[in-house]
Amino acid sequence: MTVLSSSVPVLEARNVSKLFGRVLALKDVSLSVRAGEVNCLLGDNGAGKSTLIKMLSGVHRPDSGTLAMDGEPITLSSPHDAQKRGIATVFQDLAVLPLMSVSRNFFLGNEPTVGVGPLRRFDIATADRVAREQMHEIGIEVRETSQLVGTMSGGERQTLAIARAEYFGARVLILDEPTSALGVKQSAIVLRHILRARARGLAVIFITHNVQHALPVGDKFTILSHGRSAGEFKRGEVSLEQLLSLMGGGSELAELATELEQLRAAGASLDAG
Amino acid sequence: MTVDATPSEAQRIRRISPWRTFLTRPEFGSIIGAVFIFTLFWALTGFTVGKGFMSWQGFAAYIEVTAQVGILGATVSLLMIAGEFDLSVGSMVGAAGLILAMCVSTYGLPVWLGLLITFAFALAIGWINGYLVVRTGLPSFIVTLGTLYMLRGAGLALTRMATNGLTIVSGVNTSTAGDPLAWLFNGTIISIGGGDFKTELVWWIVVVLVSTWVLLRTRFGNWIFAVGGNKDASRSMGVPVSRVKILLFMATALSAAIFACIQVLSFGTADVLRGTGKEFEAIITAVIGGTLLTGGYGSALGSAFGAFVLGVTQLGIYFVPGFNSDWYAFVLGLLLLVAAMLNNWILRRASGARS
Numbered sequence: 167m168t169v170l171s172s173s174v175p176v177l178e179a180r181n182v183s184k185l186f187g188r189v190l191a192l193k194d195v196s197l198s199v200r201a202g203e204v205n206c207l208l209g210d211n212g213a214g215k216s217t218l219i220k221m222l223s224g225v226h227r228p229d230s231g232t233l234a235m236d237g238e239p240i241t242l243s244s245p246h247d248a249q250k251r252g253i254a255t256v257f258q259d260l261a262v263l264p265l266m267s268v269s270r271n272f273f274l275g276n277e278p279t280v281g282v283g284p285l286r287r288f289d290i291a292t293a294d295r296v297a298r299e300q301m302h303e304i305g306i307e308v309r310e311t312s313q314l315v316g317t318m319s320g321g322e323r324q325t326l327a328i329a330r331a332e333y334f335g336a337r338v339l340i341l342d343e344p345t346s347a348l349g350v351k352q353s354a355i356v357l358r359h360i361l362r363a364r365a366r367g368l369a370v371i372f373i374t375h376n377v378q379h380a381l382p383v384g385d386k387f388t389i390l391s392h393g394r395s396a397g398e399f400k401r402g403e404v405s406l407e408q409l410l411s412l413m414g415g416g417s418e419l420a421e422l423a424t425e426l427e428q429l430r431a432a433g434a435s436l437d438a439g
Numbered sequence: 440m441t442v443d444a445t446p447s448e449a450q451r452i453r454r455i456s457p458w459r460t461f462l463t464r465p466e467f468g469s470i471i472g473a474v475f476i477f478t479l480f481w482a483l484t485g486f487t488v489g490k491g492f493m494s495w496q497g498f499a500a501y502i503e504v505t506a507q508v509g510i511l512g513a514t515v516s517l518l519m520i521a522g523e524f525d526l527s528v529g530s531m532v533g534a535a536g537l538i539l540a541m542c543v544s545t546y547g548l549p550v551w552l553g554l555l556i557t558f559a560f561a562l563a564i565g566w567i568n569g570y571l572v573v574r575t576g577l578p579s580f581i582v583t584l585g586t587l588y589m590l591r592g593a594g595l596a597l598t599r600m601a602t603n604g605l606t607i608v609s610g611v612n613t614s615t616a617g618d619p620l621a622w623l624f625n626g627t628i629i630s631i632g633g634g635d636f637k638t639e640l641v642w643w644i645v646v647v648l649v650s651t652w653v654l655l656r657t658r659f660g661n662w663i664f665a666v667g668g669n670k671d672a673s674r675s676m677g678v679p680v681s682r683v684k685i686l687l688f689m690a691t692a693l694s695a696a697i698f699a700c701i702q703v704l705s706f707g708t709a710d711v712l713r714g715t716g717k718e719f720e721a722i723i724t725a726v727i728g729g730t731l732l733t734g735g736y737g738s739a740l741g742s743a744f745g746a747f748v749l750g751v752t753q754l755g756i757y758f759v760p761g762f763n764s765d766w767y768a769f770v771l772g773l774l775l776l777v778a779a780m781l782n783n784w785i786l787r788r789a790s791g792a793r794s
Binding site: 255263273 | 460652662673678731786790
């Protein structure tokens with residue numbers, strides 16, 4: 167990475183707000199991500215994380231505030247527009263199709279073709295070769311490119327979606343809760359790939375409510391709480407406990423701890439009696 | 440449990456033999472089914488050769504049924520892989536047939552114009568089916584059930600008005616005799632041992648080959664699988680979901696029109712009620728062919744074997760002593776159940792029981 171490339175944020179939201187009817191989903195939130203940087207967007211359910219990323223991926227438009235790419239203000243007219251500009255969003259549940267093969271999934275919507283006119287056809291040889299190479303690159307060996315994605319583990323599927331987004335020229339990778347449905351080992355596969363994408367100079371926005379997953383990969387932590395920004399921190403500036411309490415979960419966790427303590431005490435007295 | 444240093448998940452996948460790959464193909468069940476049903480009926484007719492079931496005449500008879508239902512089955516398979524049903528194909532056969540017959544017989548239009556109007560009508564209804572499904576978001580089962588009844592009802596009423604109370608339009612042959620375009624739909628290609636093989640066989644093969652090619656070898660085919668697998672995921676990857684569905688509804692309507700033209704030009708008459716029940720036979724053909732009822736997986740080639748199973752069953756029953764066609768529906772229902780269960784099993788193997 168050059169110093170130049172990381173000086174201006176590749177993608178940023180400047181004081182954006184969004185109203186749904188009379189519900190204020192987001193109020194004055196700012197977020198930015200530079201090339202070769204991972205910005206972890208943290209927040210409890212309902213904090214406005216989804217609304218913010220839907221704005222950044224062209225699904226919703228901000229009611230006030232602006233989006234900018236490379237410092238220039240932009241308007242994203244559709245998800246397709248965002249994709250064309252190099253913003254790739256990987257939604258957790260929408261990553262891949264389990265009943266389709268690896269190469270068919272990899273090139274979905276971007277199928278290479280050979281031939282002209284009515285004989286124009288899906289170039290399966292190229293698709294197979296490239297899919298195999300790209301999967302190899304990310305550490306997944308595909309023996310049969312006709313293998314259905316349903317046979318792959320959750321972490322591998324998520325990784326396939328990330329590799330695909332990268333291959334098709336993404337500059338910004340937005341990952342929506344990529345680890346929330348995964349076990350420890352599977353999450354590790356995805357986290358490792360986030361670091362790989364970062365090393366290649368991609369700007370990564372990693373949405374999660376799992377602080378343990380965010381801490382080891384994040385360069386920056388943007389915290390949302392009840393639709394408002396609860397602060398932005400650099401790596402090393404903030405501890406796990408602080409992040410938790412900023413996410414709005416701190417007081418609840420403290421309450422839960424007290425409650426559990428009381429229950430345990432009650433249980434002990436029952437045992438004694 | 441022992442854990443290796445850094446085992447990639449994929450390294451645990453065994454190398455897959457070609458035989459195992461074949462076992463997980465969606466067509467696998469239908470090929471086995473076709474061979475089984477053929478052998479079964481041959482056995483039930485006492486393994487005789489040269490007459491009855493195992494004769495050129497017998498063969499020509501069930502190939503005729505096979506080809507006709509197969510024309511519908513191939514396009515219905517594509518639509519089902521894309522996650523939709525078309526129940527209106529049955530009444531489309533009746534309606535398209537009437538339009539062709541009235542054009543050439545009642546109004547004396549040339550055959551080419553009659554065919555053009557018939558196909559245009561089918562494509563328009565197909566477009567309406569597709570448009571209604573993608574715009575309303577209603578299940579296609581309901582939308583096309585609606586058009587099924589509307590086409591049937593309008594067909595009956597309008598034909599009675601135009602023909603003074605009849606629901607059958609006849610006299611098509613006199614207007615189409617010797618017409619080369621009509622030959623395309625009713626001509627005999629070859630006669631062997633008293634069995635006539637007609638152009639419908641070619642139509643069937645062409646429709647199956649084109650459907651298979653589109654499904655497996657084009658971008659559009661990739662989109663068909665994707666749309667049926669997950670509509671929202673496909674849309675987020677830039678697949679034109681609505682266009683794919685509308686075009687497929689037009690394809691099923693078109694295949695119903697081809698079916699109708701074959702019947703009308705072969706029999707010389709059109710009947711509103713012709714094609715009744717074909718919508719379900721087409722779905723059964725697709726399911727026996729390995730297509731999943733829930734979409735996202737299946738085969739157009741498999742539907743050809745599915746159609747063969749249907750054709751052999753429907754005609755084969757006549758050759759079995761002591762049986763009659765009453766049993767056809769029973770056997771068909773049984774086959775559907777067995778096929779659906781077999782598909783489930785194949786799918787579990789193909790997807791490694793994970794999804």
